[in-house]
Amino acid sequence: MGNEAIIEQRWAESRSERTWQPKIVAALNLGDLLAIAFTIVVAHIISFGFRDSEVFQRDATNWNYSATGVVIGILWFIALDVSSSRNIRHLGQGSQEYRLVIKSTVYFFCMLAIFSYLTKIDFARTYVLLALPLGLSLLVIERWILRQILVRWRRRGRALTRVMVISDTDSGEHLYQTLHGAQLSGLNPVAFYFPGFEEGTKLEVNSAPVLGYSTDSREILKTCRENNIHAVAVSSGHRLSPRQLRALGWDLAAAHIKLIMAPAMTDIAGPRIHTQPLNGVPLIHVSTPRMEGFSAFLKRTVDIVASGLGLIFLSPLLLLMGLIVKSDGGPIFFFQSRVGYRGRPFNMIKFRSMVVNAEELKKELMSRNEGNGILFKMADDPRITKIGRFIRKYSIDELPQLWNVFIGDMSLVGPRPPLETEVAQYEEDAYRRLLVKPGITGLWQVSGRSDLSWEESIRLDLYYVENWSVTGDLIILFRTVKAVFAKDGAY
DSSP states (O other), rough: OOHHEEEEEEEHHHHHHHHHHHHHHHHHHHHHHHHHHHHHHHHHHHHTTTSEEEEETTTEEEEEEEHHHHHHHHHHHHHHHHHHTGGGGEEESSSSSHHHHHHHHHHHHHHHHHHHHHHHHOHHEEEEEHHHHHHHHHHHHHHHHHHHHHHHHHTTOOOOOEEEEESOHHHHHHHHHHHHHHHGEEEEEEEETTTSSSSSOOOSSOSSOOOOOOOOOOHHHHHHTTTTTTTEEEEOOOOOOOHHHHHHHHHHHHTOOOEOOOOOSSSOOOEEEEEETTTTEEEEEOOOOOOOOOHHHHHHHHHHHHHHHHHHHTTTHHHHHHHHHHHHOOOOOEEEEOOGGGGGEEEEEOOBBBBBTHHHHHHGGGOOOOOOOOSSTTTTTBBOOHHHHHHHHHHHTTTHHHHHHHTSOEEEEESSOOOOOHHHTOOOOGGGGGGSSOOEEOHHHTTTTGGSSSHHHHHHHHHHHHHHHHHHHHHOOOOHHHHHHHHTTTO
């Protein structure tokens, strides 16, 4: 690439950084405003028709719902901004943006109810009961639409923040891969900086350039400006003293360049991290998730109720599928020994999707294994029957496992239930998967299903064990529906 092309590319990237953020923020403001305005108008029309109505009358002063709607709309709009729901770093992926929208809206209406109680102003119940769910739905839909636009931009290489990673070689490589694998966050790692290391130090497996080795904050800032860096991500092993790191933060802030601190901890969910400032030093506390006590009781209660209702309401489908599978010859169900909670074996039940002698044929097909030796996988497995291929595509073969959940062998959400032969090949870390009950679905189901490697499956299962929560289970169940109908990685 010639010098002119490089200059043109950097100018375009710089221009993109300067223009995409104001555009998105303006779109968020406009979208929120339209959603709130539409909600107020609809709530007014349904409650009072096309006429006005008085909220209260005191001392010859009339306060009607037209003026009240304007005030409510303005305060609602401000509440969304105060909650940081329009913060750029929440956009593109994750659920934090939606959480903030829901939280600020619910809190706002709670404050409205408290205000009504304290001032004895009785707002029309129909008006409030319509505005809350309608407005919340419209705001979430509006945010989702804007997210799809932003995601489309980022997949095309637009609306990205150029990031320089400051660290040592090992931590830098890990952080680079993490950011590179999460492009929808908008953080695009483009270079490294190894302060305090010998000149010429580079990564063996990464082609991204190393821009410098100085520990002087002014030199680092100069490098950022020369290479159009929009953010600096500092990981462990960077060899900057606390004073040098503080000076770097000051210099970057003055130049409007973002500073991101990335601790060496991995696979730790946000709710487990708590920051405590102590004499100017931010201490990071990591809480330990425990699936016991009330949390375990709640999870088991949800499993019993959901699986019981599922078996009842899905019984016509289960009966129909049983008859169809039986018509293909052989038994309806397939029982397989799996390893469950604390290493206890149990028989997992599924609709039979393979020929009767599938286990014997597996030995002959091991030479064609498309997995990694531990997990047997074939995209075009000849043992699968015609009806079996259909029920696997939509995960219908898994429905009988609701019985496993009901009797306590499994949970709705959890790690993938392993075979005894897989457990026999576990390394020490992998045994932590057995600290919770296996699930019908889990992070492995919504993150690629059969397309995942063994290492990635283990990593996702361990992440679940370390970061379990009831809210997280509900999100996984919601994402499972999407993954099943997308049919990705199902074979």
